[in-house]
Amino acid sequence: MHILTPVFFNAPMGGLHENIYASACFMLSKGHQVTIICKPGPFSEKLRKKGIQVIETDFSLHLFSEILTAIETLHSKQPIDLIHAHPFISRQLGFITSQILGLPFLVTLHGKYIDELPKYIGKTDAIFTVSEGIRNYLLNEGRADCPEKIHIIPNTPDSKLFKKVSTTPTCKNEKRVTIALVTRLDKDKSFILEVFYQAVIYAAEKYPERIHWYVVGQGTLQNEMAEKLEALRGKNQVTFTGWLQDEALRDAYYRSDAAIAPGRCALEAMSCGVPVIALGSKNYTGLIGPQTWQKAVFTNFGGVGNKQADYIAGSIEADLDTLMHSAKSRHQLGKFCRNIVFQFFNDNQTHQRLLGHYQIIRDAYQAQPRPKLPRSNFLEMRLQRIHIKKSTADKLQITLECEEPETLQFAWYIERDKEIIEKRMYQPNPKLDIKLEPQGQYRVQCYIRDQTGQKASLWISSDTQYQQQANIKTYLNHQKNLPKLNFNINKEQLG
Structure with a gap:
């Protein structure tokens, strides 16, 4: 197949x-x-x-x-x-x-x-x-x-990679509890980061010099997060590892006494026998134990919910207290988590x-x-290329090359610095002339409509410099006798 x-x-x-x-x-x-x-x-x-x-x-x-x-x-x-x-x-x-x-x-x-x-x-x-x-x-x-x-x-x-370590890692410091936050550090994970900051603030006051926050992940909010944690951590330690994969990620779980994680990351930590606070982009499930495991499984460990509207104030602080109670209780919770993976998430x-x-x-x-x-049944298949040229020093012309453009209509929305500055309603013209004054970051959205009512839209942005080519490459690794297929498509963006 x-x-x-x-x-x-x-x-x-x-x-x-x-x-x-x-x-x-x-x-x-x-x-x-x-x-x-x-x-x-x-x-x-x-x-x-x-x-x-x-x-x-x-x-x-x-x-x-x-x-x-x-x-x-x-x-x-x-x-x-x-x-x-x-x-x-x-x-x-x-x-x-x-x-x-x-x-x-x-x-x-x-x-x-x-x-x-x-x-x-x-x-x-x-x-x-x-x-x-x-x-x-x-x-x-x-x-x-x-x-x-x-x-x-x-x-x-x-299960072959993420499994319980046979012996206690020698790198663990019994006097300090290492808690890993494992997630991407991007805007769609903002709810996770907001709740995590509450834990950091609470720990700085109640558990000074006792917690090592171990941030496993990277993303567009990484620098902002580093600045916040430096201000909030108190005397507790913070380490950023960047994004880890495979054995490096598994070893990060082994080095942790507990983890805060969503979705698949929560399952990986649980599979290693590490207790987990399930915190997803949509919901705070909390420390996985006898009262919460079914909710965690049901929501994919925080993937279903209403973010702050569902969050009960003080929840992560209470779960942190439970984790900090003793190494024995963490071990029992880790064993319980691993059993859940074994029973319900056999790969x-x-x-x-x-x-x-x-x-x-x-x-x-x-x-x-x-x-x-x-192909002609689908509007998307009639779009071919975007041609962009500067007609004068401050004017730009955008042309959409399409099959049978005379049967299509085009509407244009022009943004400058994320604000809509002009709208041009549907008309049978695949060309747009815009004036780049004053200076700013321009973005254009084009809506295309055909005679049957099908619609499609695409963005053209000035975020990057001119790029002369975008490649579609097909790699046929299994059939060495077949040639590689390379399609080079001219693609110009706003410069």
């Missing part, structure tokens, strides 16, 4: 990446083939080192047609059996590709978001969520009229269940193939 997986992400690495990597490795171990569509960077390099095929792209909407050409070429040489996409723009690409190639389509929704589910669930073979709480959210809030299609495939830690069983879904869906498709739809 050949599985195509499109996945878009902002951060270079994270729990999403590890989830996809683990599933792909399992499929390879069972003799199946996996091709992943993702951004270039450390994740794509990690995939290639494992022998997993990669198509690299930044998922710009005007590149969809070229990406599909790469997929079609791959499909002609190594037939794809199904498409398993991940949310947002990668789901959009995956769905369109499945309709054009006539292939089964599956999607995983990792958190509390709808991602336009009502629009495509009727033409989707299966929806996977990572917890019961997220499934319930889709049913209640997402108006999902096909509940039978929504299944639970949880995130699972690598081999979970991946095998996912493979079972793949096989049944593939067999159903082979028994009743579906028609292929023409």
Whole structure:
């Protein structure tokens, strides 16, 4: 079986990446083939080192047609059996590709978001969520009229890597408790960081010189966080490790007496026998123990909730007191956490269940193939290139190259320094002339509408300098006799 997986992400690495990597490795171990569509960077390099095929792209909407050409070429040489996409723009690409190639389509929704589910669930073979709480959210809030299609495939830690250490690490200082915060340090994790700061403030007063805060992660808020922790930590120690992977991440858990973590990171720490305060981007579940473990499993360890609206003041302070009570109590909680992982998050069983879904869906498709739809049915496939040129020193002209532009209408929103300064309503003109005065950071959003009412939109930003090329590269690692497919697409951005 050949599985195509499109996945878009902002951060270079994270729990999403590890989830996809683990599933792909399992499929390879069972003799199946996996091709992943993702951004270039450390994740794509990690995939290639494992022998997993990669198509690299930044998922710009005007590149969809070229990406599909790469997929079609791959499909002609190594037939794809199904498409398993991940949310947002990668789901959009995956769905369109499945309709054009006539292939089964599956999607995983990792958190509390709808991602336009009502629009495509009727033409989707299966929806996977990572917890019961997220499934319930889709049913209640997402108006999902096909509940039978929504299944639970949880995130699972690598049990061969993340396992309880056989002996107590000699690096632990019995007089000081090391507590790891394991998360990306980005805006979408702001709730996690806000609650963590409360713990740091409380510990500075009640447990001076007794706690070593061990921050495992990196992101756009890292410098801001370092400044805050320096002001809040008191006499307690803070160490930033940056983003860690594989054995380095496992060893960080081993060095910790407890962890504060969301989602997959919580599970990895638990698998190592480390007690965990589950703190996700949507909810504070708290210290995992007899009274809270079911809520943690239900919400994917903080992935479902209403952030501060659900948070009970003083919760993390009380859980910190419990952790600081004794090494014996931490050991008991760690053992309890590990048992939860063993019972409910067995990685081999979970991946095998996912493979079972793949096989049944593939067999159903082979028994009743579906028609292929023409490219012209999808507005996104009619967008081709963006041409940008300076007509004068202070004027810029943007042109969208499209198939049959005379049948399309274009609306433009112009921003300067994140404020909309001009709107131009729908008109049959794929060109925009703007004046770059006064100076500032400009961003343009274009909305495109066809005769059937389909809509699409794309951003053009001045955040970066001119870039002459964006590459879509397909790496065919398993078939050495096949050529590499390289598509070089001119892509100019506002300079």
